[in-house]
Amino acid sequence: MTIKQSWLTVLLLASSCSHAADFLVTDPAGEPVSPAMVTASPLAAPPVTLGDMGYPPHGVTNRAAVTLTRFTDAAGRASLAVPLDAHSIRVRALGFVDATLSAPAGEGPIAVVLQPMSREQYIASFPSNVWLSQLRFGGDAGLKKTFQLNCAFCHQQASPFMRNERTVEQWLGVFERMNSYGARLPAEDHRRIAELLQRELRDLRENPQQVPEPRPWDPYLAGYEITEWPIGDGFSQMHDFLLHPNGFVYVGDNLFDRIYEVNPETGDYTVYKVPHRDGDTTGGILGNRFTVFPKMDNTMGVHSFAYSQRDGNIFITPSMQQALLEFNPETKAFTIHEMDAGYYPHTIRTDDQDRVWFTLALSSQVARFDRDSGEFTLYDLPARSVREWLVLKALPFIFWMDPARRPQPAPDREGTGLPMPYGIDVAPDGRVWVARLYANDLAVIDPETDEVTMIDFPYEGPRRLRADADGKLWIVAFQDSLLVQYDPASDTFTDYPLPVRNEIPYALNVDRERGVVWVNGNQSDTIMSFDIASERWRVYPMPRQRFFTRDIEVAEDSGAIYTSNSHFPSWQTEGGVPTLLRITPLAQ
Secondary structure, three states: OOHHHHHHHHHHHHHHOOOOEEEEEEOOOOOEOOOOEEEEEEOOOOOOOOOEOOEOOOOOEEEOOOEEEEEOOOOOEEEEOOOHHHEEEEEEOOOEOOEEEEOOOOOOOEEEEOOEOOHHHHHHOOOHHHHHOOOOHHHOHHHHHHHHHHHOOOOOOOOOOOOOOOOHHHHHHHHHHHHHHOOOOOHHHHHHHHHHHHHHHHHHHHOHHHOOOOOOOOHHHHHEEEEEEEOOOOOOOEEEEEEOOOOOEEEEEOOOOEEEEEOOOOOEEEEEEOOOOOOOOOOHHHOOOOOOOOOOOOOOOEEEEEEOOOOOOEEEEEOOOOEEEEEOOOOOOEEEEEOOOOOOEEEEEEOOOOEEEEEEOOOOEEEEEEOOOOEEEEEEOOOOOHHHHHHHHOHHHHHHOOHHHOOOOOOOOOOOOOOOEEEEEEOOOOOEEEEEOOOOEEEEEEOOOOEEEEEEOOOOOEEEEEEOOOOOEEEEEOOOOEEEEEEOOOOEEEEEEOOOOOOOOOOEEEEOOOOEEEEEEOOOOEEEEEEOOOOEEEEEEOOOOOOOOOOOEEOOOOOOEEEEOOOOOHHHOOOOOOEEEEEEEOOO
16 A cells, blocks of 8 residues: 555545544633634645656646635534544634644544734734725725726735835836736826825834724634645646536646646546647747746646536637647547637637637637637627727737737726727527626627627626526626626616625626525635525635635535635745635535
């Protein structure tokens, strides 16, 4: 028996054991603390086979150091089905200092007494969103929205890392570097924003009593369990992922062109490296925008995932190439479908006719791939001005040039030249819906007639969208902190404010079976759910701080949801590595 097999046997025996470790969490006065978060982490991580730039080689299976979290009930009690002698336990609650127990022992409930934080400790523990809520940008709401649109789609903005003192010149250097990565912060706003950030962040550090308390945790959390699978390292970016009907979860590392095939039942994961063709260079046709990073291995830029309902093959958008990737989960073979037009393949979906649809974010197009013919069809979305039309038409010439010598259009607040078709979904009636992030509009494509219709979006920052079982669209308004419903039948929009302040929602998904919309909370260390029938919110805190999520998948059978920690850079997140995460409702 190998070391890995021995470790697996112990884990499986422990997980199949009916005995659970019971905990009783109280404050110093003996009053129950509820909800408190009780997290079990392995004392020793399973052995890992590495060797490819510090990552597992292609096709090699390893095991994640799986963590398990539950919440205490009204009596301060929680149970975890883990062997205590192999785990450390961390207990966390709002307003209390974390308690850590290494391999606790004893009969009966394990008593944990949490000590109250000092006022200074408590404020320092607040998530980024409440700090961000107090940045006023000199009273210029439009300027703050511009900042959030361009500077909050990769990492948390008011985290401890971002609240550090910086000179105006240092902030200007940060903006220049972030724009080289893909942000579009208008140059005319750089100095003003730099001056405001320096002044207002300093004022918050010196007067933290201004910062409001975060949303309290709710009693219903005792009915849920959170599982995490750490994968990758502090340089990885686990961008999007897919819950496949075969039971595996496929996670893409955007910065290293690797697919992680995770078995949620065992914690096993196998890494498959996307093929790199001869002559491909780091950064693909976009050029290497991350020259300051110690390591980087992406010529494709693994982005978004969808699977074929016909044969289960997985389709992946390579954002840094003019291509579409296909992965066979049975044979593990990759196929590259070359395109001769279109730039920046982005979010992807499949329809009932086994056609593959995806947005082309830079060229303002939507692509359709017909699997039977192997042909691509491109739908041009209209430019908003003559200047934008000229920029879009010039893209083939611009991308023909050496990346180091390409002209960079000066960004403005309207995103001229970059309407950016972003999210996409196929409605139950077969129509294809698209959100354009910078243009603040929606497109709908009728596949039967190829007709494209544009609809103004009366909010700011439509990022990703999904259709529910009735064909209504659910859209996140990124800068407006809103969940928005669009009813195509009545051509009406309805907005729902998020239940946490100053959240900047990246994406969502709809549990069509149960009528629930799940929303990513990337600044507040939360995931949120919205019950469509009752219009009631629930908020689920993440076990780690600085937890940035970009996508959600729903398990149709159980209603469990998956997300991934995609904070960039990953080393800024608590624990220093990305994780795949699942929230599971417990049997009542």
